[in-house]
Amino acid sequence: MLCYIITMINTKWHPELFQGRKSKAPYFEGWYFKQIDTKGRMLAVIPGIQKETDKKSAFIQLIYGSPPKSEYIPYHYQSFSSREDNLHIQIDESFFSEKDFVLDLQNGGTLNVTGELLFSNTVPVESRLFSPGIMGWYQLAPRMECLHGLVSADHQVNGSLMLNGEEWLFNDSPGYIEKDWGRSFPQTWIWTQSNSFPNSPGTSVMLSVARIPWMGRFFTGFLGFIYHEKKMYRFGTYTGHKITGLKISDTGAEINIHGRKTSVDFSLEKGRTAILKAPAEGRMNRDIEESSTGRLSFRLMSADSPVIAESEGYPAGVEIVGNTDILLEGLKLI
Numbered sequence: 001m002l003c004y005i006i007t008m009i010n011t012k013w014h015p016e017l018f019q020g021r022k023s024k025a026p027y028f029e030g031w032y033f034k035q036i037d038t039k040g041r042m043l044a045v046i047p048g049i050q051k052e053t054d055k056k057s058a059f060i061q062l063i064y065g066s067p068p069k070s071e072y073i074p075y076h077y078q079s080f081s082s083r084e085d086n087l088h089i090q091i092d093e094s095f096f097s098e099k100d101f102v103l104d105l106q107n108g109g110t111l112n113v114t115g116e117l118l119f120s121n122t123v124p125v126e127s128r129l130f131s132p133g134i135m136g137w138y139q140l141a142p143r144m145e146c147l148h149g150l151v152s153a154d155h156q157v158n159g160s161l162m163l164n165g166e167e168w169l170f171n172d173s174p175g176y177i178e179k180d181w182g183r184s185f186p187q188t189w190i191w192t193q194s195n196s197f198p199n200s201p202g203t204s205v206m207l208s209v210a211r212i213p214w215m216g217r218f219f220t221g222f223l224g225f226i227y228h229e230k231k232m233y234r235f236g237t238y239t240g241h242k243i244t245g246l247k248i249s250d251t252g253a254e255i256n257i258h259g260r261k262t263s264v265d266f267s268l269e270k271g272r273t274a275i276l277k278a279p280a281e282g283r284m285n286r287d288i289e290e291s292s293t294g295r296l297s298f299r300l301m302s303a304d305s306p307v308i309a310e311s312e313g314y315p316a317g318v319e320i321v322g323n324t325d326i327l328l329e330g331l332k333l334i
Helices: 003-014 136-140 325-331
Strands: 027-036 042-051 056-064 069-076 080-082 088-091 094-097 100-106 112-121 146-163 166-181 189-196 206-212 217-228 231-236 242-248 252-258 262-269 273-280 283-302 306-319
Touching: 027 146, 042 094, 042 306, 056 088, 056 273, 056 283, 069 273, 112 166, 112 273, 146 206, 146 217, 166 206, 189 262, 189 283, 206 325, 217 283, 217 306, 217 325, 231 262, 242 325, 252 306, 273 325
Parallel strands: none
Antiparallel strands: 027 042, 027 166, 042 056, 056 069, 080 088, 088 094, 094 100, 100 112, 112 146, 146 166, 189 206, 189 306, 206 217, 217 231, 242 252, 252 262, 262 283, 273 283, 283 306
């Protein structure tokens, strides 16, 4: 019993690990490995599992290229395995860790991917006693619909893949890893991420704004970070920052965030999109659109207004999903 308690505590404070070992349906968990090749093309690989009331399975999905394409490959749940002491998961003949992944994927003739990518100089988020990850103390709140983890804000990717007969090369290319787990993705959200800033190499940015159900009520919550010059600036509902402006259109969004020490202005522009599968009550049966060719601009300012950093990133991942008027209502901006 003591060993079990120690293992569960260690898992809670290491979000990168598989969280669903004892979870009951409905439940999902997925890791998002994103990298940019030497031609500037984005490839995101998402391994994960889903547990429905009457069945459970594993999956790997991809979004890649310009214009983007996507593939979803289901697997028997028995093909999934994980370690308890570090991030190391296997689905069929493919392996994923914080240091590398090995792909061996076929999907009925529409997809053939083989190769290995190596990761170096990963940047994990610091876990603290009452803040075990990028969500802060919200990760400890009970009955959360969806939890979010940051595995590596930025790292270098080296290696090559053969994707449908074409070689994708990575040479100290930017990489990023995050994950989600829980019951369902939110009803509506905005998400963006990029660490491809030509004028600011080594910078990585992520922002998520979502409708959060909790304890029978709903609120518009947000979280994100800017990693710049080896310093992590975190902001979110739990840090005391506030969204003071939010404009959303079919093609992008403008978001203004204000805090006691720092403020951030974001501008998002969607590019062309592809369809990804997202979880709803444990089932990966919800179709959403993600752009792998978006643009993300930001301006990070200190409290007395001097600009700490500003830049435009391309390509950026961008998702604007659902009836976003609900986000405005939750912020009382309309």
